[in-house]
Amino acid sequence: LAKTTQPISMDSYEGQEVNITCSHNNIATNDYITWYQQFPSQGPRFIIQGYKTKVTNEVASLFIPADRKSSTLSLPRVSLSDTAVYYCLVGDIRGLTGGGNKLTFGTGTQLKVEL
Amino acid sequence: EAGVAQSPRYKIIEKRQSVAFWCNPISGHATLYWYQQILGQGPKLLIQFQNNGVVDDSQLPKDRFSAERLKGVDSTLKIQPAKLEDSAVYLCASSLAGGLAGTDTQYFGPGTRLTVL
Numbered sequence: 001l002a003k004t005t006q007p008i009s010m011d012s013y014e015g016q017e018v019n020i021t022c023s024h025n026n027i028a029t030n031d032y033i034t035w036y037q038q039f040p041s042q043g044p045r046f047i048i049q050g051y052k053t054k055v056t057n058e059v060a061s062l063f064i065p066a067d068r069k070s071s072t073l074s075l076p077r078v079s080l081s082d083t084a085v086y087y088c089l090v091g092d093i094r095g096l097t098g099g100g101n102k103l104t105f106g107t108g109t110q111l112k113v114e115l
Numbered sequence: 116e117a118g119v120a121q122s123p124r125y126k127i128i129e130k131r132q133s134v135a136f137w138c139n140p141i142s143g144h145a146t147l148y149w150y151q152q153i154l155g156q157g158p159k160l161l162i163q164f165q166n167n168g169v170v171d172d173s174q175l176p177k178d179r180f181s182a183e184r185l186k187g188v189d190s191t192l193k194i195q196p197a198k199l200e201d202s203a204v205y206l207c208a209s210s211l212a213g214g215l216a217g218t219d220t221q222y223f224g225p226g227t228r229l230t231v232l
Contacts, residue, residue: 034221043119043206043223044158087157102171103148105157 004090004106011112018075020109022088025069028101033064033071034089037082038108044087047073075111083113117141119224121207127230133195136227140188140209146170147184148221149192150206158206164190197231204228 005023012018024033032051036044048055050062050071061074075082091103120139128134140147146165150158161180162172166187175182179198184190194201208221 036223041225043208043226044221045223046220049220102173103160103163105150105159108157 004088004104006086006088006106006109008107009110009112011114012078013114014079015077018078018082018111018113020073020075020086020111021070022073022090022106023070024088024090026101027068027090028092030092031090031101032092033062033068035060035062035071035073036087036089036105038085038087047086078111078113080113080115083111085110119207119209119222121205121224121227123227124225125228125230127232128197129232130199131196133193134197134229135191135193136205136207136229138190138192138207138224140190140207141211141222144209144211144222145187146210146212146219147190148208148210149182149190150208152204152206152226154203161192194229197229199231202229202231 003026032049034049035047037047038044048057048060048062050064052064052068055062063072085108087108088106089103091101119141122137126134148163149161151161152158159174161175162182163170164184167184180194182192192205204226206223206226208223210219210221212219
């Protein structure tokens with residue numbers, strides 16, 4: 001298993017940038033890193049995915065250092081609606097047949113955004 | 116585009132009873148996943164299907180849990196007999212390519228909340 005570690009909670013204010021880090025020391029060569037957002041009583045929702053370096057889309061950026069043992073999700077200018085639990089998911093999307101780690105979610109980071 | 120559908124949304128049973136959950140993935144998605152999410156924890160992968168074949172079921176408690184995906188579309192997850200510790204949300208997800216590439220996006224359904232008394 002690709003053991004993942006995240007901060008339990010983070011607090012921020014509207015308009016600030018939030019960075020959430022996930023540690024995954026035993027990441028395998030074939031593993032990808034994906035971040036999900038989850039609201040109460042809903043399934044997780046895809047935010048961003050990457051393998052190395054930096055990935056950016058319309059809602060977030062993902063920074064992955066060269067050793068890939070951690071990753072940082074960056075949310076620019078958060079709003080109240082960004083209050084949710086954020087999970088990193090590490091593993092080989094192809095499952096055990098791909099040779100990497102099985103898909104493993106982190107414990108999640110509860111982000112609370114206030115005015 | 117319709118999302119991943121799951122039913123029922125809620126289920127309450129007594130221990131030692133059996134229960135089944137149903138999932139209809141997004142049309143055309145080859146890969147289907149079942150996760151168990153216990154309150155306060157991240158989802159744990161139970162089983163992953165590629166079309167109607169099993170890719171990974173290493174964390175499925177096979178003495179009581181079973182899953183099938185007939186014809187590579189819908190899937191059912193069954194628990195028989197249920198234990199108190201099975202109380203959780205059972206999430207179904209699907210993805211387009213799955214085994215064909217290392218990168219893929221999973222789309223999750225709303226989940227079924229199971230309470231075992």
